[in-house]
Amino acid sequence: METISYWKKMAGNDYDKIKRFTRTQDLLEYVNKEFNTRTAISWNNGKKTFNDLYNDVAKARKVLLNAGVKKGMNVAMIFKNEYNFVKTFFAITTLGAVAVIVPPVLPTQALFGSVKKFDVGAIVYGEEAEPNIVGLKDMIASIPYISYKDLNNLKDSASADNSVKETDPAAIMFTGGTTGTPKGAVLSHRALLRGAYNGCFSAGAIFFNTYMALVPFFHVFGLVRNLLSSISTGSEIYLVREMMSFINEIGKAKPNILVLVPALANLIYSMVMKNGKEAVGGKLEWIICGGAHVTPDTIKRLLSVGIKCCPGYGLTETANLVSGSVDFERKPESVGKIYPEQDVKIVNGEIWVKGDNLFDGYYKDPIETNHAMSEDGYMKTGDLGRFDEEGFLYIVGRNKNIIVLDNGENVSPEIIEDALDNIPLVNSSLIYEDKNAEGRGIIAAKIYPNYNVLKKLGYDDAEKAIRGVVEKVNSNMPQHMRISKITVLKEDFKRSGSMKIIRKANI
Numbered sequence: 001m002e003t004i005s006y007w008k009k010m011a012g013n014d015y016d017k018i019k020r021f022t023r024t025q026d027l028l029e030y031v032n033k034e035f036n037t038r039t040a041i042s043w044n045n046g047k048k049t050f051n052d053l054y055n056d057v058a059k060a061r062k063v064l065l066n067a068g069v070k071k072g073m074n075v076a077m078i079f080k081n082e083y084n085f086v087k088t089f090f091a092i093t094t095l096g097a098v099a100v101i102v103p104p105v106l107p108t109q110a111l112f113g114s115v116k117k118f119d120v121g122a123i124v125y126g127e128e129a130e131p132n133i134v135g136l137k138d139m140i141a142s143i144p145y146i147s148y149k150d151l152n153n154l155k156d157s158a159s160a161d162n163s164v165k166e167t168d169p170a171a172i173m174f175t176g177g178t179t180g181t182p183k184g185a186v187l188s189h190r191a192l193l194r195g196a197y198n199g200c201f202s203a204g205a206i207f208f209n210t211y212m213a214l215v216p217f218f219h220v221f222g223l224v225r226n227l228l229s230s231i232s233t234g235s236e237i238y239l240v241r242e243m244m245s246f247i248n249e250i251g252k253a254k255p256n257i258l259v260l261v262p263a264l265a266n267l268i269y270s271m272v273m274k275n276g277k278e279a280v281g282g283k284l285e286w287i288i289c290g291g292a293h294v295t296p297d298t299i300k301r302l303l304s305v306g307i308k309c310c311p312g313y314g315l316t317e318t319a320n321l322v323s324g325s326v327d328f329e330r331k332p333e334s335v336g337k338i339y340p341e342q343d344v345k346i347v348n349g350e351i352w353v354k355g356d357n358l359f360d361g362y363y364k365d366p367i368e369t370n371h372a373m374s375e376d377g378y379m380k381t382g383d384l385g386r387f388d389e390e391g392f393l394y395i396v397g398r399n400k401n402i403i404v405l406d407n408g409e410n411v412s413p414e415i416i417e418d419a420l421d422n423i424p425l426v427n428s429s430l431i432y433e434d435k436n437a438e439g440r441g442i443i444a445a446k447i448y449p450n451y452n453v454l455k456k457l458g459y460d461d462a463e464k465a466i467r468g469v470v471e472k473v474n475s476n477m478p479q480h481m482r483i484s485k486i487t488v489l490k491e492d493f494k495r496s497g498s499m500k501i502i503r504k505a506n507i
Helices: 004-017 024-034 050-067 083-094 108-117 127-139 189-199 220-232 243-253 262-275 296-304 366-372 413-421 451-456 462-475
Strands: 039-043 046-049 074-078 098-101 120-125 145-147 169-175 183-188 210-213 236-239 257-260 286-289 308-313 343-347 350-354 379-387 393-398 426-435 441-449 483-488
Touching (some): 024 050, 024 083, 039 050, 046 050, 050 083, 050 145, 074 083, 074 108, 083 098, 083 169, 108 120, 108 127, 120 127, 169 220, 183 189, 189 220, 210 257, 220 236, 257 262, 262 286, 296 308, 343 379, 393 413, 413 462, 462 483
Parallel strands (some): 074 098, 074 120, 098 169, 120 145, 210 236, 286 308, 441 483
Antiparallel strands (some): 039 046, 343 350
């Protein structure tokens, strides 16, 4: 589906200024030349220009080479959203090695499994990972361990490996959806940087924005749309090591644009509602929202406080960015138009994607890779969708979440969850299949209320209020989609690092 004219019109005079790169070293060379003295990275007590970043990556490459890192080696990197992550990622990839981006929360045993699963030849780690690394060294002593202390003692430099090809793997990112077995999606230089290029197309100013890094970089949304797109556009990105510390630091960062999952977007709304825009630095205009479904209600609430929220769609396997919306007011239920030079089609209700942002497969997992790919090279996303007459994409559910009732009716839980989540009394919900007393399948709901709203509106009985909400939703649903069982939660759902509800863990 061709949408170049749409994005070209949106970008206006900036369209020809947006550069597309196919190797990370080419990106670094360009931004060092074009944006040399501008601030690239900042944090609570420091900042680095694009030239500083360029030089620090060269020094980090020397540290890695001295430790034995070679082209083609899989190198695990374990950091929070900090400057060491940024320079390590670029150092690994510009040497032609592969960055295995590991969530820093993994305990020792899980780290051990990941090192073995992904044939890790070296590990670079931050301060928070140090306790688990101590135990890992006892289990695997044969590989080099490079600590944050080594990275803070940079002296000599090393050049990038210019033999790196755009099709060479650059990163392995953990994925598995909400219920699947964890896998490693292999993303080439070309795929990652196509994703970063797509991320440059957004409403408002394209260049020289100020971001804040709240979505973890080990999540493809944080790595591609936040870090790489920011660097590609000469923008500044303010790093936040601890997710919730942004409340205290956002006043210093003063972002005009944020890349967020819906749960954090709703938190931003609450902060602005309570204390005005100054609570978020005073300059926030745009939120790029993804990683989970963005409800029309979230978009409308943010617009009511002067913040424009652009929803989008993508997967780890597509280097994150497949579609994005700048028509969020006119079509708040859509995830927008397809980014340039991708081929997206709907096959039996499922979204299939082809393009050079596509992953190269799951690491050493040909069965899962073949299951995900069609014979003609499309990725079968597992997401159910449709296009409208103007070419805007809508997500209507997940293949693997479909509930098939005893009477043969198919129920997409996301449709019911969206209806519930659009009601202010509900914080979040989860629809699943349960059994009634006769053993027949029924639609059940776990609902975490918005207790702040309940209190503000004078509701004393949360369960009674939620039952009223369910009655209202049921009245607008066909009989087979009506909720028969309700569980009202006292605490929020168990969530992934990207704030998605983990279905299997919550049912």
